[in-house]
Amino acid sequence: MKKIITTLLILCALSTDSYAAEQQERISDMKHMADGMGLIMNGLLYNYLDNINAGVKYIQEGVESIHQKGNLKTYLPEDTAYAHKFGEKSLRRIMEYSNELNEAMKAKDLDAALESASLLMRQCNSCHSRVRGW
Amino acid sequence: MQRRDFLRVVGAGATVVAVYPSMIGGTLYADNGQLYKAYEKVQLVDGDGNPIKASSLEAEKTYVFNYPQVAVPCFLINLGEKAENEVKLKSEDGTEYIWSGAVGEDNSIVAYTAICPHQLTHTNKADSFMSYVPRKATTMAYKEGGVIICASHLSAFDPKRGANNLSGPAPQPLASIVLEHAKDDTLWAVAVLGQDKFHDYFKSFKSEFKEQFGGKRKAKKFVSFSVPTVAISEYTKEIIAY
Numbered sequence: 001m002k003k004i005i006t007t008l009l010i011l012c013a014l015s016t017d018s019y020a021a022e023q024q025e026r027i028s029d030m031k032h033m034a035d036g037m038g039l040i041m042n043g044l045l046y047n048y049l050d051n052i053n054a055g056v057k058y059i060q061e062g063v064e065s066i067h068q069k070g071n072l073k074t075y076l077p078e079d080t081a082y083a084h085k086f087g088e089k090s091l092r093r094i095m096e097y098s099n100e101l102n103e104a105m106k107a108k109d110l111d112a113a114l115e116s117a118s119l120l121m122r123q124c125n126s127c128h129s130r131v132r133g134w
Numbered sequence: 135m136q137r138r139d140f141l142r143v144v145g146a147g148a149t150v151v152a153v154y155p156s157m158i159g160g161t162l163y164a165d166n167g168q169l170y171k172a173y174e175k176v177q178l179v180d181g182d183g184n185p186i187k188a189s190s191l192e193a194e195k196t197y198v199f200n201y202p203q204v205a206v207p208c209f210l211i212n213l214g215e216k217a218e219n220e221v222k223l224k225s226e227d228g229t230e231y232i233w234s235g236a237v238g239e240d241n242s243i244v245a246y247t248a249i250c251p252h253q254l255t256h257t258n259k260a261d262s263f264m265s266y267v268p269r270k271a272t273t274m275a276y277k278e279g280g281v282i283i284c285a286s287h288l289s290a291f292d293p294k295r296g297a298n299n300l301s302g303p304a305p306q307p308l309a310s311i312v313l314e315h316a317k318d319d320t321l322w323a324v325a326v327l328g329q330d331k332f333h334d335y336f337k338s339f340k341s342e343f344k345e346q347f348g349g350k351r352k353a354k355k356f357v358s359f360s361v362p363t364v365a366i367s368e369y370t371k372e373i374i375a376y
Contacts (some may be wrong), residue, residue, distance in 0.1 A: 021145055082376065089263070100341065115337065122253065126253050130287055
C-alpha cells in the first residue's frame with residue numbers, strides 16, 4: 001500500500017512539475033513577444049526604425065520558439081488545448097503581419113506600417129481573448 | 135419629346151426598376167430603406183458551369199460561392215425548413231433593416247457572407263473557421279444546432295432569421311446575399327443586405343489574397359455573369375468547428 005501511495009505521489013509531483021514547466025515556457029514566449037510589440041509601438045511613436053526592426057525580430061523569435069515546442073495541443077493551457085488549430089492560424093497571421101510591417105518600413109510607407117502594426121496587435125489580442133480569456 | 139411620351143418613358147423605366155431592382159447598380163433601398171447594396175445580377179452555377187437548381191440543393195448542406203467580389207466567400211444553404219419572413223435586424227452602428235426571408239419552393243434557401251463581423255474570420259481555400267452546424271449536431275458556440283458559427287471566438291448566427299447574432303462577441307448579423315429564384319428554378323445573387331465590412335476585410339488579409347488570388351487587386355475584382363457554387367468540402371481544405 002505504501003508503495004502505491006508513494007508512486008502516486010511521485011507521479012502527481014512530476015505531472016505538476018511538468019505543467020509548471022510548460023506554463024513557464026509559455027509565459028516566457030509570450031513575454032518575449034509582448035516586449036517585441038512594445039518595441040514596435042515605441043519605434044512607431046518615436047520614429048525609431050531600430051526599435052521596429054528589433055520588435056519584429058522578437059515577435060518572430062517568439063513564434064519560432066512556440067513552433068519548436070512541437071504540438072500546440074500540449075503547449076496551450078489544458079482547458080483551451082482543443083483550440084490548437086485556432087492557435088496555429090493565429091501564429092501564421094502574426095508572421096504575415098510582422099513580415100508586412102517589415103516590408104512597409106523598407107518601403108518607408110508609414111501608413112501601411114501603422115496598419116500592419118494594428119493588425120498585429122489585433123491578432124495577438126484575438127488569440128489571448130480566446131485562449132486566456134478577457 | 136411630347137409630354138405624354140416623356141411620361142411613358144419615365145413610367146416604363148420606373149416599372150422595370152421596381153420589378154428588377156438589380157437592373158441598376160449602386161445602393162438601392164431594402165423594404166425599410168437601409169443597408170441594401172445592389173451588384174451585378176449573377177447566376178449560381180456548379181463546378182462545370184451548369185446552373186444550380188434550387189430544388190437540387192441538399193438540405194442542411196453548405197455550399198460556397200464568391201459574391202460580389204471574387205474573394206468574398208458566401209454560404210448558400212437549404213435549411214430544410216421554412217425561414218422566417220420580414221425579420222428586423224440591427225447592425226453594429228444601430229441601423230435597423232429588414233431581412234425579407236429565404237427563397238425556394240419551401241422558403242428555405244438562404245445565403246450569407248461567410249465573414250464574421252467580429253474579427254473578420256472567414257472561409258478561404260486553406261481552411262474555414264466559419265461553418266453551418268446542422269440541427270441535430272452540437273456546437274460549443276450555442277445551445278443547439280441549426281446555426282452558423284464562427285469557431286474563432288465562438289459566435290453563433292441564426293440562418294432562419296437573417297443570420298442574426300445569437301451569441302458570442304459578434305456585434306451584428308452576418309451580411310446576407312439577396313437571392314432571386316427564377317421560374318426555371320435557377321438561383322441568382324443580386325445584392326448584399328446588411329453591414330458588410332468588405333472594406334476592413336480587404337485591408338486585413340493582403341498575404342492571403344496574394345497567395346490565393348494573385349494579389350489584392352485581383353481579389354477585389356467583381357464577379358460577373360455566373361459564379362461557381364460548390365460544397366464547402368470542395369471549396370476549402372479543412373473545416374474547423376467546435
